[in-house]
Amino acid sequence: MTSPITHTDVAIIGGGLMGCSAAFFLAQRGLSVALLETDKVGRQASGTNFGNVRRQGRPIFQLPLANRAIRIWRNAREMLGSDVEYLQSGHIRVCFRERPDNIGKMEEYAQQAREEGLELELLSANALRERFPWLGPDVLAGSYSATDGHANPRLAAPAFARAAARLGAQIIEDTQIVHAEKLVEDFHLTAADGRQFRAPILLVTAGAWAGKVAGWFDEGIPLTPRAPTMSVTEPVPYAIAPAVGVMTPDEVETVYFRQVARGNIVLGGSTRAASYPDDYRSYVLPENTMTQFQHLSRLAPALARLNVIRVWSGIEGYTQDALPIMGPSARVPGLFHAFGFSGSGFQIGPGVGETMAELIATGATDIPIAPYAVNRFGG
């Protein structure tokens, strides 16, 4: 028995935050959508990430996209009809004492960011500690963004998917696409169990797996699958509003943390391990947990008194220049990409979905996407 072929205006491969938010905004624009997901929506990078909704520190040319996203985060509850625990409680980026040259970089960044509508307040060591007394003596200076925050990654993508479904999008889980090709007008997609999906437009939002999908269209992009190191402490009384992160060129120092309303401190960074997309597996290396603890204790010494109750990681695809692939295919008309978010796709996720929907529905967008061109690596 063969099941009927599903025809829609747009097919989406990959149900992370990118795919789910794109499905929502496409449906909002009146297009019919089939979103295909190997497992359950939002379970991979989008469900396991740190949850930073942070604009500062992103490349200046990415701020228009980040600004678009922040507007969506702010309205998420109303728009989606469920809470994604977005807290606009601020974000501080600090630098350590041995890297005083970062102060100049922070100043320069703040100036450029202001032109893009992101206000950053630069704080000296004393001013910082007055406001955030839990920062350690190694912290030299900081840049504070009052209008960034954090959200709950476990809830975000599923909330977009449910809202998309209410607008008529088909959210099709437990469906791994094993092949796709363009025949005449339509993309033909085949699931592992043989089901067929057809659409004149295909959007690839397959995260760390997307290199393989794009490869079916001779647009292979080398993605390195990595696994950032995450931990969470036992809950303690809520006291730390902003999310905090370190600005440094040295990966091992890049720790960050936030306190969730329940009271737990979520911490991340320092180093990333390998991850295994083919097996849908990522592991935390204990040695990375240890360097993370060490550098976190410099950032906020009081946190060293807490106990970590759980560690975890997720599977994320990194490109060579740490920028995503986002925009139309360079080879196949009707094919669009949004993947390879290189460890910083959560904040911009809803903006990516809205931008891709706009691009697909209207053929254009004002958001600068040239830096993310699929053919920028040559080949």
Added chain:
Amino acid sequence: MGGSDMSGHRVIIIGAGPAGTRAAQTLVRAGLRPIVIDEGRRSGGQIYRRQPDNFTRPYSALYGTEAERARDVHATFDALIPHIDYRADTLVWNVADGHVWASCEGQTQAIPYDALIVCSGATDRLAPVPGWQAAGCYSLGGAQIALKAQGVAVGHRVLFLGTGPLLYLVASQYAKAGADVAAVLDTSALGLRLRAAGKLAAQPDLLWQGLRLTLDLKRRGIPVLTGIRPVEIHGHPHSGVAGITVARGGRTWRFDGDAVAMGWHLRPETQVADLARVPFAFDAATRQWLPVVDDDGRAGNAVYLAGDGARILGARCAEVTGELAAMAALADLGHVADADRRRALLAQKGDYVRFASGLAQAFPWPADMVAQVGDDTIVCRCESVTAATLRASVGAAHAQEANRAKAFSRVGMGRCQGRYCGNAAAEIIAAARAAPIESAGRLRGQAPVKPIPVALRRTDV
């Protein structure tokens, strides 16, 4: 330096209970010097837990019918100490890439192994009961530890609720110690015990002990009710337990008390095995997921499991499986195996397996009670997740298995990592979906095995 034999083989044993003790003894006899790690300050494990140094209660008072075995396990371990690398007070918090991560007093090291024998024992298996978040509700094991280690009771008038041999054992230990036991309330019907008698006869003296315990409790005038359902534990989260109401048929009983000790038999402590990437399979008899091992305890990748950490077969069998696992590790490391000894041990193990299946039949996990628990009842005590919240994650948010339900509802997200709510959550998820329990899966283990301080530092690099 420890952990190696003359051929340089490094063997690590986690756990110094009866299983770990016999495993260490077997390795030492074969000329190895294993590393034995236990988070306890003293060896002995759970059942043969030793009292603090300054306590002097006799073995007979502490271990009752098991006094001789306790003495033997302790003496064996003490005699092994010069021949092993014993690390007490040391927690194994992770296993990765052929290394055990052990922490002691704020410091941690990665210790490599050629074979890892995990003898991590069991923890209580708990079921949610309305009101069990009140201060004064303890696990049966916790209540027993208070008595064994500290010589104190968890309350003035203690109610015992649950099922399984430990229910009767701890209640009678309390009674003997002079505590006021208000009632013993067993969710299993008496008839089940009669039907399981054939299997239980595989260990006649244990069967006899069990009968004696019940008679002893009755002789003391303690109400013992079987086949009951707990209706509610009365009390308040802060002021504590005031009593309990239970029902059977159309009748209800109320008992007053200021503490409840509850437990539905035991579950293997499998976190370490999980981190060592041992596969798990669903066990229909006990309705839980168990690590997959062969008859000797091999779990693959140079990992071996023994004792209650592999499967609940009891303390006596832990001595058998500890030795078996060590023999398997030795054989795999190229030592000559004693085939006769192995056969004899496997035969003993067979009897304990039969006995354990009798216990599972006589004292079943109350799956229906858990599946139907009221919406207001807290399922996950760490995170205060109610059955209603959990059911909503299945209904409105479409979670189909435990890890997804955890992501949406926070069930199992607290410091016990689902040890105490995982079994119950699976029942509730499966029932809400009208699907078989195995489809609810199991909460995946994540490091650390137990909470570790952010101040923990590596000292081996």
